[in-house]
Amino acid sequence: MAAAQIAVGRTGKDSSVSGIEVEPGGDAHSMPQSGRAADAVIAKLEEQIVTGALENNSPLPAERQLMEQFSASRTVIREAIATLSSRGLIESRPRFRPVVRKPDYETALTAVGGIVRHLLTERGGVKNLYDSRVFLERALVRQAAIAAQKDDIVQLREALAANKRAIDNSDAFYLTDVAFHGVLYTIPKNPIFPAIHEGYTSWLAPHWEKMLRSPERNLVNFRSHEAIFSAIVERDPDAAEEALANHLKAAWEYVRVTFDLDQL
Amino acid sequence: MAAAQIAVGRTGKDSSVSGIEVEPGGDAHSMPQSGRAADAVIAKLEEQIVTGALENNSPLPAERQLMEQFSASRTVIREAIATLSSRGLIESRPRFRPVVRKPDYETALTAVGGIVRHLLTERGGVKNLYDSRVFLERALVRQAAIAAQKDDIVQLREALAANKRAIDNSDAFYLTDVAFHGVLYTIPKNPIFPAIHEGYTSWLAPHWEKMLRSPERNLVNFRSHEAIFSAIVERDPDAAEEALANHLKAAWEYVRVTFDLDQL
DNA sequence: CATAAAGTTTGGTCATACCAAACAGGGAGG
DNA sequence: CCTCCCTGTTTGGTATGACCAAACTTTATG
Numbered sequence: 001m002a003a004a005q006i007a008v009g010r011t012g013k014d015s016s017v018s019g020i021e022v023e024p025g026g027d028a029h030s031m032p033q034s035g036r037a038a039d040a041v042i043a044k045l046e047e048q049i050v051t052g053a054l055e056n057n058s059p060l061p062a063e064r065q066l067m068e069q070f071s072a073s074r075t076v077i078r079e080a081i082a083t084l085s086s087r088g089l090i091e092s093r094p095r096f097r098p099v100v101r102k103p104d105y106e107t108a109l110t111a112v113g114g115i116v117r118h119l120l121t122e123r124g125g126v127k128n129l130y131d132s133r134v135f136l137e138r139a140l141v142r143q144a145a146i147a148a149q150k151d152d153i154v155q156l157r158e159a160l161a162a163n164k165r166a167i168d169n170s171d172a173f174y175l176t177d178v179a180f181h182g183v184l185y186t187i188p189k190n191p192i193f194p195a196i197h198e199g200y201t202s203w204l205a206p207h208w209e210k211m212l213r214s215p216e217r218n219l220v221n222f223r224s225h226e227a228i229f230s231a232i233v234e235r236d237p238d239a240a241e242e243a244l245a246n247h248l249k250a251a252w253e254y255v256r257v258t259f260d261l262d263q264l
Numbered sequence: 265m266a267a268a269q270i271a272v273g274r275t276g277k278d279s280s281v282s283g284i285e286v287e288p289g290g291d292a293h294s295m296p297q298s299g300r301a302a303d304a305v306i307a308k309l310e311e312q313i314v315t316g317a318l319e320n321n322s323p324l325p326a327e328r329q330l331m332e333q334f335s336a337s338r339t340v341i342r343e344a345i346a347t348l349s350s351r352g353l354i355e356s357r358p359r360f361r362p363v364v365r366k367p368d369y370e371t372a373l374t375a376v377g378g379i380v381r382h383l384l385t386e387r388g389g390v391k392n393l394y395d396s397r398v399f400l401e402r403a404l405v406r407q408a409a410i411a412a413q414k415d416d417i418v419q420l421r422e423a424l425a426a427n428k429r430a431i432d433n434s435d436a437f438y439l440t441d442v443a444f445h446g447v448l449y450t451i452p453k454n455p456i457f458p459a460i461h462e463g464y465t466s467w468l469a470p471h472w473e474k475m476l477r478s479p480e481r482n483l484v485n486f487r488s489h490e491a492i493f494s495a496i497v498e499r500d501p502d503a504a505e506e507a508l509a510n511h512l513k514a515a516w517e518y519v520r521v522t523f524d525l526d527q528l
Numbered sequence: 529c530a531t532a533a534a535g536t537t538t539g540g541t542c543a544t545a546c547c548a549a550a551c552a553g554g555g556a557g558g
Numbered sequence: 559c560c561t562c563c564c565t566g567t568t569t570g571g572t573a574t575g576a577c578c579a580a581a582c583t584t585t586a587t588g
Binding site: 300301302336337338339340343358359360361 | 539540541542543548549550
Binding site: 036037038072073074075076079094095096097 | 570571572573574579580581
């Protein structure tokens with residue numbers, strides 16, 4: 001019977017358990033999806049990546065090879081790859097071999113990117129994010145005023161100079177503006193902060209870029225940067241914090257009025 | 265012929281393009297994985313979720329139903345579901361119907377959870393995260409001292425009282441301890457901060473829980489909380505910041521010595 | 529030796545089949 | 559009439575096997 005032949009097809013499904021535990025009771029930590037067999041593969045690959053068994057920036061083995069290595073079906077392998085990809089541990093472009101990406105703080109930020117983007121579309125989303133940035137930067141300039149090292153000051157001075165030179169070029173000004181603020185995030189010498197800065201700029205940028213810019217406006221912002229810098233150099237945390245607060249508050253007012261996102 | 269029948273199998277692969285665009289040039293934003301057909305499904309589902317077409321907390325349609333709705337194979341549907349799941353837009357337990365989860369700031373944090381956990385295993389990872397927490401909380405208590413409202417004070421007072429009552433019960437103490445700090449994150453009235461607190465506690469908890477606790481230790485911590493509270497009530501930002509800094513510094517020293525993770 | 533053509537992977541999808549756990553109904557027992 | 563258990567159906571998890579098109583390799587060619 002033809003039907004019979006077709007029916008045969010799948011031979012050993014249960015036997016596939018060979019080696020792959022499905023963690024029955026496990027810790028069931030926060031991560032939502034778990035329990036499928038793919039998780040075993042995910043876990044192993046994850047380990048191989050973090051331990052360096054799979055070298056960073058090198059391509060992942062072919063799927064058909066992995067399915068042999070884990071004695072799992074391609075279905076499972078693919079699912080594992082998909083998950084790892086959206087977790088940022090591997091980067092998979094459309095039709096190319098996935099590339100191993102050892103996680104760093106920046107990777108972590110891009111992982112939230114998708115959700116954050118959604119949150120920003122909700123009422124008050126942009127405001128909340130911006131406010132958190134103001135809050136953080138206030139603390140950063142304060143910290144800078146208190147503990148900035150010589151080379152931090154140098155960096156700030158250079159960023160400020162570049163900022164000044166770009167006053168007549170709004171595009172360049174924007175970049176140097178971001179860079180100046182970026183220096184503030186490097187002062188605590190904690191890789192988490194630059195990553196956060198990265199996040200802020202990439203998430204808030206869309207709203208900034210649409211905004212009209214002008215040399216006059218740039219000059220105002222430059223003066224603010226100058227004031228912040230001075231306060232830091234003079235080791236005056238309160239003045240630095242206030243200068244920055246005013247700067248960012250003014251900037252917000254500007255966008256708030258430009259669009260008419262009063263309740264954004 | 266049986267063989268013929270089998271061979272036929274896949275009828276319209278190319279025709280499957282019916283309605284699903286593969287965004288050839290698209291914006292190709294930051295997200296790594298893109299280009300597969302699943303992305304179309306992902307996008308549509310994503311939209312249906314955020315627009316509320318798919319009600320929050322309600323189960324997703326069955327896979328076999330979705331594949332009809334999107335005229336795509338189950339493979340694609342599953343991949344979409346997997347991705348959305350790891351993005352936090354839907355929550356899928358092992359063998360249950362996936363549940364729609366409208367994103368919030370907390371969801372965003374859990375999305376990074378996986379990566380953060382890895383980062384913590386690296387040299388300096390825990391230290392960096394902890395330092396960032398100290399940095400943030402210093403700013404928070406300062407803010408609290410400056411702008412705490414009446415009800416914020418009430419909340420702090422209550423949290424402090426609960427903390428005191430739990431001194432003899434280390435487990436309870438831990439919880440009230442976390443709760444006390446948690447109140448600080450609510451004072452700026454920005455939903456981002458409580459989410460961050462959530463993150464800190466869940467990520468750093470594993471390291472804390474292993475630590476020995478004792479009533480003596482609890483008392484010391486309680487006194488610290490008391491000092492912080494007092495400074496806030498007295499509207500003294502500098503004192504509050506210092507009290508908190510000392511508190512967290514001491515706590516760190518304690519764990520640092522307990523384990524012998526000098527360069528953790 | 530550079531380059532174009534031919535051949536071989538390999539990722540992306542589709543279709544089908546089966547299992548086991550979840551779910552929905554219905555009948556037995558209180 | 560309500561509760562509980564048993565049973566048939568739905569549905570998620572996996573396995574196979576095929577096929578296409580793009581990427582990668584090898585080989586022939588000018």
